[in-house]
Amino acid sequence: MSPSHSGLLLLPMFLTSIIISKTTGKNPAIHMKLIVGSIIQFIAMSLLLFTNHSSSLVYLAVIAILFGIPQGILSLANQNAVYFQASSKHMGASAGLLRTFMYMGAMLASAANGLFLKSEAITNGLHYLVIFSLIICFMLMITLLDRSLSKVGKNT
Numbered sequence: 001m002s003p004s005h006s007g008l009l010l011l012p013m014f015l016t017s018i019i020i021s022k023t024t025g026k027n028p029a030i031h032m033k034l035i036v037g038s039i040i041q042f043i044a045m046s047l048l049l050f051t052n053h054s055s056s057l058v059y060l061a062v063i064a065i066l067f068g069i070p071q072g073i074l075s076l077a078n079q080n081a082v083y084f085q086a087s088s089k090h091m092g093a094s095a096g097l098l099r100t101f102m103y104m105g106a107m108l109a110s111a112a113n114g115l116f117l118k119s120e121a122i123t124n125g126l127h128y129l130v131i132f133s134l135i136i137c138f139m140l141m142i143t144l145l146d147r148s149l150s151k152v153g154k155n156t
Contacts, residue, residue: 012061016068021076028084030077031150037073038141040066045137048130052123084152108136 001009024033044066051060078098086094116129143149 009057009060009064011064013064013068013071016065017072020069020072022072024073025076028080028152029150029154030080030084030152031144033073033077033080034149035144037070037077038137038144041070041074042134042137042141044070045130045133049127051126081149081152 027033044063047059047063047066051063082091082094082098112129112132116125116132118125
């Protein structure tokens, strides 16, 4: 697939993300957003295990659409968590920590891409990257057991 076709294949994710963030963004409750976003992200990532060089465009578009859901939900849920839990005195530091951890995640993703997506092993590398990501996703899903998250945004 050419780079421009690959880019066009990402459009469903982009559009889904906009629609989801627009419809869920104003709700300050974050617990259900974190649950739904994490589960759908886990499912979408798992579906990547079944891709190969002959995967249909429809299958890839479905995966892109699924990835748009957590993209639209999770970033706003994390921002709402900071906004509703940090005191006004600590808002700047809390927002800075959020961005710091987002950048750390981006650096980890970049390092993982470099490790697993070598030019000679794209499909196998993608599958190894998926397994690595699923392990991290599973570890992060443990935060969903935090009962205090269900109280965030309820008293507004």
